[in-house]
Amino acid sequence: MGGRRLDRILDFLGEVGGSDTSLDWLCGICAQELGVSGAAVALILSGHDPGAIAASDEVAAAVVDLQFSTGEGPAIDAHRSRRAVLERDLSSSTRWPAFAPEAVAAGAAAVFALPLQVGAARFGVLILYRDRPGPLGEGVLTDALAMAEVACEITLGLQAQVPPGSLHEVLDRLADKRTELYQATGMVVVQLDVGPEEAVAAIRARAYATDRPVGEVAADVVARRFRFDQDGTVAPPGSPQP
Amino acid sequence: MARETLIARTFVELADTLVEGYDPLEFLHHLAERCVEVLGMAEAGLVLVDARGQLQALASSSERMHLIELLEVQHEDGPCLDCWRSGGAVAEDHLVGATGRWPHFAPAAVEAGFASAYAVPMRLRDERLGALNLFANETSGLADTDLVLAQAIADVATIGILHERFIARREEVTEQLQVAFHTRVVLEQAKGVVAEAAKVDMDQAFSLLRGYARHHNLLLSEVARRVIDREVAADALVIQPRSRSGRRR
16 A cells, blocks of 8 residues: 555554544444455454454454354464464364365455554454455555554553553453353353363354354353253253253 | 664674574663664663563663663653653753753753764564663753664564564463363372372272372372373272271271
């Protein structure tokens, strides 16, 4: 997009940078300027799964959600490796056997993930997707990395507005959306006598096996419509409790 | 070493501050020493504004220099103060005649053996960090062209310092973001543990956690962490009030 155009975008985002909708703006600009169909900003915090805090459209949001439910995908890899993960053709990729077909079905043919990081710290990913396969355009990776920097800046700028110990509203919304999953995790920790990570894995496996969203399985656990037996097998609702 | 080589090396060293893991104070001392060498000054010193907006004499090429800078900051007169206020370079080729300009600084500097004094601002656009002070033993100790060079050194150093502060601040906020998010996650998980173990609903689970925290004078987040880490059995939260009333009887 050229240095001067990028500068103007950065100036513009600098003006709206402190507001709750800045990240949504950023995702929209990414979609317009980077030759992709859409973008999302996802948080990935200390071992927790990706969750979108902004998205340009529903497909972009789905690309994040699917990585959350399958536990794999470019965002997770980019976060782990601290490097950009570029997948120009999801349909022919074997990297993410659970995520890729679902992402394609949701409307994403190519996905690009750029880590949000500051020095030694990292906290999320900027995700770009396109509805047609193909690489990022020439020179676009540099611009995309610059947009990831801006996403980083805006996210931390929001968090810097609130006192330590609390979460900015935009980020808090993600925690709110996941509340039932965290509560269900705690319940499954007791039911299966395992740690939280294994409990989440069990909930996720159940969602995958029954082809339902993770959030629905979590809601069933919290409402005690469903519980995980000690041996890991599934007790249908209404069956005698162990 | 040829002067050009020394100048080039100085700029490379300053640019190295963009790399992680440098000590800001050591950097400033190094900068002061290099200014003396490259610009052929008697002494150099850096005065930077601190978090409360107060100027601090942070690094000097010698103790003699440091004392004069302290005096500048204390009495709020001198080239560095003028430079800081105006945001532009300050030059005084003849300190002996400058008592009218700087009543405290000029006599003290002459007494210490200096004959001329200069200061260039350390600033990037609106952000003013402080000033670089340069003192010479002879009058007119810094040529105009060298004042330009001094400003270039100050500019590179300014960018290095701002960059370091910027990264440090962002790392700090990232840490706060992670801690705050993790605290929320762990609290909800702990509610789930208690709800399941004690067969209560989420609100009651939260009350039990809070009750335990109050009784043991612990932070709620700490109790939640202990529950999740199995350091506190979920049952203990329920049994706690009963055993208390038992003792009272």
